[in-house]
Amino acid sequence: MRVGIGYDSHRFADGRKLILGGVAIPHARGLAGHSDADAVAHALADALLGAAGLGDIGTLFPDTDPRWRDADSLELLKAAYTRVVTAHHRFVQADITVIAEQPKIGPHVGAMRERLAGALATAPSAISVKAKTNEGMGWIGKGEGVAVIAVAVLE
Numbered sequence: 001m002r003v004g005i006g007y008d009s010h011r012f013a014d015g016r017k018l019i020l021g022g023v024a025i026p027h028a029r030g031l032a033g034h035s036d037a038d039a040v041a042h043a044l045a046d047a048l049l050g051a052a053g054l055g056d057i058g059t060l061f062p063d064t065d066p067r068w069r070d071a072d073s074l075e076l077l078k079a080a081y082t083r084v085v086t087a088h089h090r091f092v093q094a095d096i097t098v099i100a101e102q103p104k105i106g107p108h109v110g111a112m113r114e115r116l117a118g119a120l121a122t123a124p125s126a127i128s129v130k131a132k133t134n135e136g137m138g139w140i141g142k143g144e145g146v147a148v149i150a151v152a153v154l155e
């Protein structure tokens with residue numbers, strides 16, 4: 001068994017869609033980023049890569065590369081997992097916490113689990129997604145952005 005942790009954060013920006021865990025969430029602002037800025041997919045990909053000792057998505061898919069501009073991050077997640085499988089590891093389970101003051105993430109957790117599970121060819125029951133606020137504190141509390149922590153287990 002191998003365990004990896006991933007963290008990601010993105011800043012809210014006007015004129016962007018809010019995509020988290022492969023799900024388009026209705027909100028006045030989206031997240032800024034080179035790709036679609038899906039911090040859930042990015043944190044999970046880093047957890048998988050970390051568990052396999054294969055680096056991180058910033059190295060595999062640099063934001064200086066025009067190929068990844070506005071990229072669907074579920075495709076990045078799939079590509080990261082392909083590296084993991086090629087290195088003879090198999091996904092077992094993940095636990096993800098999304099920290100955002102708004103919008104409400106809870107109603108979208110089920111859809112996120114399905115989308116993420118689809119990307120890893122696993123069952124939604126193998127991917128836990130939890131939503132928290134930051135109790136109004138700090139940059140998350142002020143609604144400046146979203147942070148995500150993910151832990152993944154491989155065998």
Ligand code: MG
Nearest residue numbers: 008009039042
């Ligand atoms: Mg990111």
